[in-house]
Structure formats: C-alpha cells, structure tokens
Amino acid sequence: MTMRRFLQGNIACAEGAIAAGCRFFAGYPITPSTEVAEHMAERLPKMGGTFIQMEDEIASIAAVIGASWTGKRAMTATSGPGLSLMMENIGYAAMTETPCVIVDIQRGGPSTGQPTMASQGDMLQARFGSHGDYSIIALSPSGVQEMYEMTVHAFNMADRYRIPVFLMADEIVGHMREPMEVPDSVLIIQRRLLEEEGRKPFEPREDLVPDFPLFGHGHFVHVTGLTHDERGYPSTSNPEVHERLVKRLVQKVEGARREIAMFDVVNPDAEVVFVSYGAPSRSVQQVLHDFPGEGFGHLRLKTPWPFPEWAPGRFENAKTFIFPELNMGQMARELERHVDQPVISVPKLGGALHSPEELAKVAMEER
Amino acid sequence: MNFLEWYRVDRLPSIFCAGCGIGTVINCTLSAVTSMGWRRNDVVFLSGIGCSSRAPGYIRTDSLHTTHGRALAFATGVKLAEPRLNVILFTGDGDLAAIGGNHFIHACRRNIDLTVVCVNNYIYGMTGGQGSPTTPVGARSSTTPYGSTETPFDLSELAMAAGANYVSRWTPYHTKELTAAVKAGLETPGLSFIEVMTQCPTGYGRANRLRDVKEFMEIFRMRSMLKQKADRLLKEGKPVPPDAIVIGEFVRRSRPVMGRRG
Numbered sequence: 001m002t003m004r005r006f007l008q009g010n011i012a013c014a015e016g017a018i019a020a021g022c023r024f025f026a027g028y029p030i031t032p033s034t035e036v037a038e039h040m041a042e043r044l045p046k047m048g049g050t051f052i053q054m055e056d057e058i059a060s061i062a063a064v065i066g067a068s069w070t071g072k073r074a075m076t077a078t079s080g081p082g083l084s085l086m087m088e089n090i091g092y093a094a095m096t097e098t099p100c101v102i103v104d105i106q107r108g109g110p111s112t113g114q115p116t117m118a119s120q121g122d123m124l125q126a127r128f129g130s131h132g133d134y135s136i137i138a139l140s141p142s143g144v145q146e147m148y149e150m151t152v153h154a155f156n157m158a159d160r161y162r163i164p165v166f167l168m169a170d171e172i173v174g175h176m177r178e179p180m181e182v183p184d185s186v187l188i189i190q191r192r193l194l195e196e197e198g199r200k201p202f203e204p205r206e207d208l209v210p211d212f213p214l215f216g217h218g219h220f221v222h223v224t225g226l227t228h229d230e231r232g233y234p235s236t237s238n239p240e241v242h243e244r245l246v247k248r249l250v251q252k253v254e255g256a257r258r259e260i261a262m263f264d265v266v267n268p269d270a271e272v273v274f275v276s277y278g279a280p281s282r283s284v285q286q287v288l289h290d291f292p293g294e295g296f297g298h299l300r301l302k303t304p305w306p307f308p309e310w311a312p313g314r315f316e317n318a319k320t321f322i323f324p325e326l327n328m329g330q331m332a333r334e335l336e337r338h339v340d341q342p343v344i345s346v347p348k349l350g351g352a353l354h355s356p357e358e359l360a361k362v363a364m365e366e367r
Numbered sequence: 368m369n370f371l372e373w374y375r376v377d378r379l380p381s382i383f384c385a386g387c388g389i390g391t392v393i394n395c396t397l398s399a400v401t402s403m404g405w406r407r408n409d410v411v412f413l414s415g416i417g418c419s420s421r422a423p424g425y426i427r428t429d430s431l432h433t434t435h436g437r438a439l440a441f442a443t444g445v446k447l448a449e450p451r452l453n454v455i456l457f458t459g460d461g462d463l464a465a466i467g468g469n470h471f472i473h474a475c476r477r478n479i480d481l482t483v484v485c486v487n488n489y490i491y492g493m494t495g496g497q498g499s500p501t502t503p504v505g506a507r508s509s510t511t512p513y514g515s516t517e518t519p520f521d522l523s524e525l526a527m528a529a530g531a532n533y534v535s536r537w538t539p540y541h542t543k544e545l546t547a548a549v550k551a552g553l554e555t556p557g558l559s560f561i562e563v564m565t566q567c568p569t570g571y572g573r574a575n576r577l578r579d580v581k582e583f584m585e586i587f588r589m590r591s592m593l594k595q596k597a598d599r600l601l602k603e604g605k606p607v608p609p610d611a612i613v614i615g616e617f618v619r620r621s622r623p624v625m626g627r628r629g
Contacts (some may be wrong), residue, residue, distance in 0.1 A: 026444060055470065062441045063440055068444040070449035072448045215452065216452050218407075221429055233425060
C-alpha cells in the first residue's frame with residue numbers, strides 16, 4: 001500500500017530518511033538544504049531520535065560519524081560550502097569504514113556563489129574531495145519520488161559497504177513540489193555486525209567489507225584515521241599494510257559496480273543519445289516526449305558514482321552522446337574516458353535548467 | 368588498584384618519549400575510571416590528533432581516534448546517540464585550543480555530559496615542538512625561535528566562562544589530586560574539564576633548557592599555587608606571580624546538562 005502525498009523534495013528526503021530508520025541528524029543551516037534539517041528537527045524527537053544543530057559542518061559530519069559507531073543510522077544535509085568543510089571527516093569516514101549519509105542540495109559555486117540557485121558543481125568534489133584514495137557511492141535524484149526512495153537506498157548502501165553515501169541533489173529537485181507515492185514500508189538492508197568470536201574488527205569478508213563492531217558491545221575496538229591493520233591498530237610505516245588497506249577501500253566499491261550502479265535506458269537503438277543525471281533528466285525526458293519520431297536515446301544515471309562504464313555500450317548504434325549538466329562538464333569528462341564516440345558536453349551555469357528546446361536544437365544538429 | 372586489563376599491553380612499548388607526562392595522566396585517569404566501578408564496556412575514549420590523542424590507542428575499551436581538533440564533535444554524536452556510554456576524551460593544547468577551539472567552547476556551552484582530560488604541555492609535540500596557543504610569552508619553540516610574543520589562553524578560565532559544569536587544573540606532580548579531580552569530573556553531570564599542565568622534555572624542554580624531568584617537576588612543585596590562594600591575593604589587591612601555575616578546582620556547579628548519564 002502507498003499513500004499519495006504532495007511534498008517538497010527536501011521534505012521527501014527527510015521522510016525517506018525516517019522511513020529508512022535514521023534516528024540521528026546533525027547539521028548546520030545552509031540554503032538550499034535547510035528544510036531537511038528543519039523537518040528532521042520536528043520529526044526526530046517524536047520518534048525517539050536525536051536532532052542536533054552543530055557549530056559548523058565539520059562538527060556536523062563528525063557527530064554523524066560518532067553516532068554511527070553506536071549503531072544508529074545517521075545523516076547530515078548541506079550544500080557546497082558545507083560540503084567543502086566536511087571533506088576532512090568524509091575522508092575519516094572512508095578510512096574508518098563508517099556508514100553515513102550526506103545529502104548535498106547543490107547550489108552555484110565556487111565559494112558562496114548562488115545560494116538559492118541550482119547547480120551540479122559538486123559532482124567531482126563528492127567523488128574526490130578528501131585527500132588520498134577511496135571510493136564512495138553517489139545517488140542523483142531527478143524528482144521528489146526519488147528524493148524519498150534514494151535517501152532510503154543511500155542508508156542501505158552506506159550500511160552494506162560501510163562507506164559515506166552521497167545524495168547528490170540540487171536546488172531544483174530539493175525545492176520542487178510534486179505528488180509522490182509514500183510506501184507503507186521500505187526495504188532495509190542493515191549493516192553486517194561483528195558477532196563471530198575471535199574475528200578481527202577490520203578483517204574483511206569475501207566482499208572486502210569487514211563486519212561492524214558496535215561500540216559498547218565488548219569488542220573494545222580501536223578506530224583510527226591512521227593507516228591500521230586488521231586489529232584496528234595503527235601501522236603507519238609498513239608499505240604493505242597501507243597498500244592493502246587503501247586498495248580494499250577502493251575495491252570494495254569499484255569491484256561491486258555492477259551491483260551498485262543503477263541507470264535507465266530509453267531507446268537503446270538510438271544514434272543520438274542523451275546522458276543525464278539529476279534535474280537535467282527532466283528536460284531530456286521532455287525532449288524525448290516532444291520529439292517521439294526522432295528516436296533520441298536517453299541514458300539516465302541514477303548513481304553517477306561509481307560510474308557504470310558499461311552503460312553507454314547498451315546503445316549499440318550510438319554515434320554521439322549529448323551530456324547536459326548544471327556545471328562545466330564534470331561527468332561528461334568521466335563519460336569521455338569510457339566511450340569512443342564524441343561526447344558533446346552541454347554546460348549550463350547560473351541556476352536555470354536547460355530548456356527542452358535548447359537540448360533539442362543540439363540533438364537535431366547531431367542527427 | 369590494578370587496572371592492567373584496561374591496557375592494550377600488546378601495543379606496548381608506547382610512542383611516548385622518555386620523561387613524557389602523558390603516561391602519568393593516563394594512569395591517573397584510569398585509576399579514577401576504575402574507582403567508579405565502571406566496566407570496560409561502559410566507557411568509550413575519544414581523541415583528536417597529537418601526542419595526548421594517542422592515549423586511547425593504549426586503552427582496551429572502544430575508542431575513536433579522530434581528526435585534529437574534532438574529537439568533541441565526534442563525542443557529541445557518540446554521547447547523544449548512546450547516552451549509557453561514559454565518554455572520556457584525551458586532548459592537548461594544540462588539538463583543543465587551536466584547531467578545535469570552536470568545538471571546545473560549544474561543547475562547554477552545551478554542557479554535554481563528557482569528561483575532557485587536556486594534557487597541556489605548552490607545545491605541539493607530535494610535529495616536533497612548535498608554538499601553541501598556550502606557549503608562554505617568551506618561551507621558545509621551533510616556530511617561536513625568538514620567544515613567543517602571543518598572549519596564551521587560560522584553558523580552565525575559558526572552559527569555565529563557556530559554561531562547563533566542572534573545571535580543575537593540576538600537574539603530573541599532583542597525582543592524588545589529579546586522580547581525585549578526574550573522578551570528580553566523572554561524577555559531575557555535564558561537561559567536565561580537567562587541565563593537566565604537563566612536562567614535555569623533548570619538544571618544550573629542548574627549546575627552553577628543561578630537558579631534565581626533575582627540573583620540570585620542581586617547577587610544578589614550586590610554582591603551583593592553589594586557586595584559593597590566588598583568589599585571596601587578588602582580593603587583597605596583591606599580585607599573583609606571573610609565572611604561577613594556578614591549580615585546584617575552578618568550578619563545580621549544576622547548569623542544565625545535555626545528554627543524560629548512563
């Protein structure tokens with residue numbers, strides 16, 4: 001059973017988090033993400049959860065990571081300037097394999113930029129923003145329904161792979177209001193807990209993910225951002241320990257790309273193929289709707305990271321890929337690495353969405 | 368009291384230099400913790416970055432060795448998410464007062480139920496002896512080669528002004544008083560701040576002709592002045608010697624507390 005509701009994207013995100021069992025939120029006010037925090041502040045205390053407004057975004061993600069070690073599903077929400085501040089502890093979460101969800105309602109940057117206008121300018125920062133090598137998952141919703149569903153999914157993926165998972169939304173999707181179906185219940189995939197006697201706290205299973213040793217349950221685990229061995233003990237001068245750890249942090253995600261990556265394929269026989277994620281997908285869908293006879297294709301990336309490099313190959317006749325983004329071509333650059341055909345990046349800066357007409361014009365020229 | 372089971376003996380020897388005061392601070396802290404009757408399952412240690420922040424790595428409880436200056440923010444998450452856990456932090460002057468200064472004052476303001484043990488050794492030890500926010504005026508370090516010209520923070524006064532429920536300051540010379548202070552901090556709901564003025568013969572001592580720990584101890588013995596005496600001198604309009612280390616209990620009160628005790 002579902003219930004039809006008319007919701008704002010940011011509210012749908014908060015409701016999705018609560019449905020997923022999120023009971024800890026730490027954040028700092030920042031446009032255009034603030035509705036997520038406000039809604040969590042209203043809802044969580046009634047559900048026995050914890051909301052706290054921290055002194056900055058550095059502290060917000062830190063509190064989220066601390067809460068996660070007690071077993072709580074924990075989340076923060078921010079926008080570009082806040083994400084920049086979080087990068088230090090996002091690296092800590094990756095290194096310590098702490099499940100957490102980071103919602104980024106993207107706005108125009110760099111710096112303070114355009115607080116109330118949409119952008120997709122944080123796509124590379126989300127993937128590579130903290131120092132050192134690691135991998136994350138990023139989900140990109142293109143409507144209110146997906147703000148809800150992908151937030152739920154983000155928690156499942158964070159627990160499954162013990163990583164930070166990003167919900168890479170933007171001001172348009174965050175502030176959009178549209179009808180959506182709220183399900184009675186959602187699929188929950190909990191983190192695998194350490195229960196086996198004698199098993200080391202950072203000893204990976206076959207899927208390269210270690211079982212999670214909850215704080216307060218007698219594991220006496222030492223968690224450190226230093227390079228550590230499988231006991232969790234610092235081991236900072238042994239090159240093999242470092243190489244094994246960092247390769248595993250990357251490989252546990254990249255090796256599971258086929259299980260993780262989600263995308264939609266429309267008109268796989270098309271020669272001219274749009275590639276999109278997030279809000280610009282709505283303009284592309286309008287183009288396909290307005291020009292049904294042109295046979296344009298559409299590859300919609302629901303998980304920009306890890307990038308599904310095999311997905312473009314689903315369009316066997318593709319001659320050109322057209323990639324509209326609300327940035328200077330951050331993901332188009334990634335696509336170019338994986339295809340032989342030309343990739344036409346269609347950047348759009350300033351906050352407005354590409355109009356279907358301007359996208360159709362580009363596509364007609366490529367036909 | 369024997370608390371050997373609280374140590375990760377498989378991690379010894381520690382990284383601390385000969386003559387370092389951190390071992391004394393860990394011993395006093397664990398002595399206080401075990402005197403509370405807490406089991407290792409009830410306690411979580413956190414820390415940031417620096418020499419003192421390595422302490423939790425030698426203690427056999429759950430522990431979170433976090434990023435530089437941020438331990439109090441991580442601890443806020445741990446405590447609010449699982450209030451039954453007794454949360455104790457080790458930090459230092461650089462970690463707490465420089466990069467973590469904002470988290471420090473806000474944790475005190477919230478008066479969250481944590482105990483913070485600050486090893487104030489006037490220096491950045493881990494990186495080789497640079498000046499910190501508590502380096503005394505005139506003291507040398509590798510980044511104040513002509514003597515520090517900046518006015519240092521008084522961390523206990525800062526904690527008190529920001530709202531902590533319990534504040535006291537001691538030195539490794541005063542082990543019984545220090546142990547009792549940590550215990551008082553553990554017993555007092557709200558944020559408890561125990562500042563330990565500590566010798567660093569390697570980082571601070573080398574630059575300031577204090578490589579001999581005995582000399583350091585002599586300073587702690589001779590220059591320490593109980594807070595009551597310092598307050599009395601001020602009241603009588605008499606000067607407190609500028610090199611005095613004011614020790615003792617600064618405050619014990621019951622402002623509203625965030626995060627209930629387990």
